[in-house]
């Protein structure tokens with residue numbers, strides 16, 4: 001007779017599963033709470049303490065950590081010596097381990113959890129028995145997920161045993177479960193120890209969505225969600241309407257959300273290929289979107305719109321006139337939603353706490369032989385602005401400069417933004433020469449640039465000032481710090497342009 005060791009934190013589905021196992025002739029051994037649960041449900045089950053002849057001690061910290069258990073799981077059935085030892089030591093075979101671990105992840109995600117509670121939710125016996133069974137997968141079936149109960153039963157009923165391939169698949173999954181579990185614990189400790197760049201990084205992700213394809217149709221792709229260490233406020237994306245999100249949608253969505261979160265006033269951002277093509281702030285969300293749309297009425301086609309206020313009917317009417325991939329906002333008026341959802345191809349997303357949710361602290365990027373890890377660019381300015389020209393910006397100009405500066409932070413380098421009335425009039429991005437970005441922006445501008453301001457993600461030289469003066473730009477914000485700063489300041493003084501240094505650049509490669 002084969003024996004299954006059942007030790008599950010989550011009791012859901014376990015009674016039905018075990019009932020069927022017993023009908024198939026398996027005998028059942030179980031730990032304290034699981035034992036009681038099975039017994040209460042009329043199942044013939046043996047308490048593990050009868051096997052170990054040792055009580056559960058230390059508030060459950062030690063239940064199954066015993067050679068009688070591990071010998072029963074780990075002995076190799078094809079090695080004579082092992083079978084002999086098992087017999088001599090009077091150890092019974094354990095041929096299946098069914099386990100769900102203490103809920104460390106759920107506990108860490110509950111912001112009310114204390115350190116002590118978390119420590120007690122670190123399962124020791126569970127991962128050990130999972131790993132032992134998975135190591136000996138040829139002879140021991142390891143089940144670590146409730147969703148596998150049905151498939152295991154089906155195969156046992158049909159074939160009397162699981163195929164070697166399926167046992168190996170379950171073992172792989174089991175090692176994934178324990179690795180992810182330990183990764184979370186490690187992240188938690190690193191967090192507690194304020195180690196942002198530890199010797200080993202063990203971020204862990206879970207499959208969220210398989211994707212039809214990647215950046216291009218010939219590339220396979222999937223979306224994995226990062227399992228956070230302790231998010232204070234996580235922005236849950238609720239898709240209210242439309243087709244599944246694609247790889248490019250998800251990539252652009254992240255940019256669109258980051259951009260709109262930079263602004264407190266009602267703001268709309270239009271994103272195309274992860275670059276803004278229109279950003280505007282207004283008295284209300286309609287005005288903001290109208291201005292963002294008018295900033296570049298062509299590029300917005302097929303773009304993503306992020307808005308930081310509830311979408312009303314007027315805004316929805318305007319949105320619905322454009323072909324858009326995605327609209328994301330914290331809320332929608334019922335009627336506004338009805339208007340938008342008439343469009344078959346639009347994806348309507350809601351992130352309820354868009355304005356207050358926390359974004360990841362660090363971001364990664366794949367590079368040759370590894371990954372780069374850095375703090376997200378979550379700052380805007382060094383503590384103080386430096387007013388370096390004879391003419392200082394007026395209050396109005398300064399406000400406009402800060403608007404443009406927030407926008408340029410999200411433009412691919414070399415990037416510049418020209419704005420007026422809290423509306424981007426021209427964006428120059430992704431140029432290998434800054435001067436080209438400026439030239440391009442000036443040429444592309446939707447309106448006369450007289451009195452406009454410019455933000456540049458990095459410092460520049462005199463030729464740029466000449467160009468901007470010709471265009472009518474009256475104020476500039478940039479990091480400063482170039483050997484040519486004095487040349488820039490001199491020219492700006494000559495043309496009565498106000499220049500502000502931020503002391504902080506915002507390259508985006």
Ligand SMILES: NC(=O)c1ncn([C@@H]2O[C@H](COP(=O)(O)O)[C@@H](O)[C@H]2O)c1NC=O
Pocket residue numbers: 007008009010030031032033034035060061062063064065099100101102122123124125126127
């Ligand atoms: N310490 C041990 O020996 C031990 N053995 C099994 N567990 C865990 O105890 C839980 C089941 O406990 P119970 O059957 O008492 O409800 C499972 O999540 C299992 O992973 C243990 N608990 C913690 O480490």
